[in-house]
Amino acid sequence: MSHIELHRSHRVGWLRAAVLGANDGIVSTASLIIGVAAASTTHASVMLAGVAGLVAGAMSMAAGEYVSVSSQADTEQADLELEKISLAQNPQYEKNELAEIYQKRGVTPELAQRVAGQLMAHDALGAHARDEIGISLSGKARPVQAALSSAAAFTIGAALPLLIAWAMPGPYLIYAVALFSLCFLAGLGALAAHAGGAPRTRGAARVTFWGALAMALTALVGSIFGVAV
Template identity: 75%
Template sequence: MRNLMSHHEAHRSNRIGWLRAAVLGANDGIVSTASLIIGVAAANATQETILLAGVSGLVAGAMSMAAGEYVSVSSQSDTEKADLAIEKKSLETDIDFEKNELATIYQNRGLEPVLARQVAEQLMAHDALGAHARDEIGISETVRAQPVQAAFSSAVTFTVGAALPLLVAWTTPGNNLIVAVAISSLFFLACLGAVAARAGGASIAIGAIRVTFWGALAMGLTSIVGDIFGVVV
């Protein structure tokens, strides 16, 4: 009993909602702003124009991320609420069917029929809707959609991510700007991938590599576009 009381497992699934939005926001902030700065710089724009483009990209991107996350997660939340309403109505009109349905789910997971029925009855006596939401629909408080949290996390982390390459562009002379922004942004992305992987319990090396790869690809393609057109804004 002592070992069971002292044993504690630090699960990370409760971080899914905010971690996904935060990583997505920071990643987009770094990649989109750095790519925008590099693309405009490759077109031989002045540093003032480059900074203006970067700041505009930061503001527009942060608002876009917040709005996009809010709308997307709100849609998920609406679907969850609709499913719960259907389940609640079914519990009110045909509770025996719902007990059998839940018992069948537990039986399919490996419980004996009698035990599965007992488990279903006890869980439904405690919280019928919660039991069906979790085991039939797959909705739990841990991963339930939270639109405001997702929108805020994305907007804040996008702003922080976008500010990093923008700060490098602001402090770096024109001739070295592209190289400095590219190298520093790849470093920022590697750190982001490593931190996100660490928070999620995944491989730090893999997390850093996959984020850095796609960031490098985005910056490289944007630089080519800017160089091809070569337009001085």
């Protein structure tokens, strides 16, 4: 009987960017709407602030992800170039270095030398990238993918509290946006935890707590400035 294990580590790149984007979209837009509404401004001003926050936030997330992941990709590429040079200049040293890594993992010296030799004959750079540097194909930095995932997720997340604010003008706007946004965050946390194979309750509670704190602090600031004005 065959045994198939479902691993989820290959999802870490796009999952991190998507969850971060959606979480920021919900929290920042809901907090912005609540803060502006708490300052006793008009419904039109609240909606304008929410739309501006959505557009600015999506662009900021895309740019930030692209720059940060590009820096990671540049570092990975620089390490690979150094490894290429070392492999060309001193292959025996690199083979011994790889064998030593396997010995530290519990392989006998003789077998470690044979494994290192066979792996280097097949794909020397790939073997050193994976086992010496720690770069794998599944975890390799992809700036464009991270930027698009993050921007799209932010837009979707930000649209949720914005729609609630549009549908619920009046004195209950703040409560409706806060309540629904916390539900959205709980759902996002549970979904992200499920996709990553983690406990859903813990994921939902973690995201909801920080979202509630952000909205409460923003509402407090908005009410203080509203009274001051």
